[in-house]
Amino acid sequence: MKLEDLVLEAAAPHGPERSGTQSLARGIKLLRMVATRPGFGWRLSDLAAACGQDKATVHRMLACLVEERLVLQRASDRHYLPGPLMCELGLALPDRAQFLRAAEPQVAAFARRMAGIALLLLRSGNEYVCAQRAGSLVLSGLMVYPGTRRPLFTSVGGVAILQTRPAAEVRAVLLDNVAQEIGRRGTGRLEALQKMRERSDRHGFGVNLGDVVPGVHALAVPVCDSAGDAFAALCLIGTPELYGEERLAPLQGELQAAAALLAADARKFNM
Known part of the structure; x- marks a missing residue:
């Protein structure tokens, strides 16, 4: 598509x-x-x-x-x-708050171990919300911080979430996201966003090798709740030197292991 x-x-x-x-x-x-x-x-x-x-x-x-x-x-x-x-x-959702508190040190430790920036993105309908950001690497092209809300298809984390969803749902989300993108920015980025989606599909997880912002590489895997649905994504972001294409396989393994720990906490807190 x-x-x-x-x-x-x-x-x-x-x-x-x-x-x-x-x-x-x-x-x-x-x-x-x-x-x-x-x-x-x-x-x-x-x-x-x-x-x-x-x-x-x-x-x-x-x-x-x-x-x-x-x-x-x-x-x-x-x-x-x-x-x-x-x-x-939001205080009426204590389980979600407990999950985010438990996730914070895990996301921070992952960022330190991988020497990059780690993001925990939560799905919010057709959009994502950045819940956590950790890591001290300086990346001038990365403008995502806790509270940032954007269409799912603009982030490698959103792409990773959509990879787990049925085709009809993905199409509906993309229609909404494309409409938002055109309304705010025009059509100038659609080719780059399409390239990120196609690259991710080839590798089987979220992969952005400078497709959207030159010099910024980003990888992501979904985080699933107790029902097996992807409610979040764990992202790893850095430079081409840190996360080149030749390292994709081990980096995917690191992401999946960290995401599994987050998913275990999600089940623990009834998510």
């Missing part, structure tokens, strides 16, 4: 939402968009454009979300950021 073949379908208008759920869907979309910039935040005009809504509508929704503490407006620059209620709602 080539990404370029999905461009026209992804750009086509979708059917109208049911009136009873339209406002809720818009509010959820707005929250998800706010969460993509947890540090820098959003200007009202940029947020409205990203959501495809007029400024007046987005401003009204934001006023409600700020009042409910789901969104925070920073006084210094008036940017909109995730609010404290987002964190408080």
